Amino acid sequence: MGRLARFEDFRFIGARDTMTVYDCDDEDQLKTLRRRAAKDDLARRDLLQSFAPDTPAEAANRGFRPVKTPAPTTPLR
Numbered sequence: 745m746g747r748l749a750r751f752e753d754f755r756f757i758g759a760r761d762t763m764t765v766y767d768c769d770d771e772d773q774l775k776t777l778r779r780r781a782a783k784d785d786l787a788r789r790d791l792l793q794s795f796a797p798d799t800p801a802e803a804a805n806r807g808f809r810p811v812k813t814p815a816p817t818t819p820l821r
Contacts, residue, residue, distance in 0.1 A: 747774070748781065754794035756803050761791050764811040765803040772813055 747768045751757050757777060758765045761784070766777040786792050795802040800810065 748777065748792070750787065751792065751794055754798050756795055756798055756800060758793040758795065758803055758806070758808040759786060759791060760793055761786070763808050765800065765808040766811050767800075770813070773811055776811065776813075
């Protein structure tokens with residue numbers, strides 16, 4: 745699965761409306777970001793941001809926090 749259009753060269757993408765940053769190398773986070781970007785039209789509304797250098801530390805310097813992903817569940821036996 746590729747990264748978001750216009751952000752192919754960036755691993756960490758922030759959503760300005762929630763000030764959360766997504767790790768696009770994490771498949772679950774990328775799926776969540778893709779759904780949000782489509783549903784809330786984040787690109788057209790200029791609410792997506794990349795960071796340089798492309799690191800979580802730089803995202804934190806700009807006030808973004810990591811997106812919370814649900815803990816994996818263990819199937820009951």
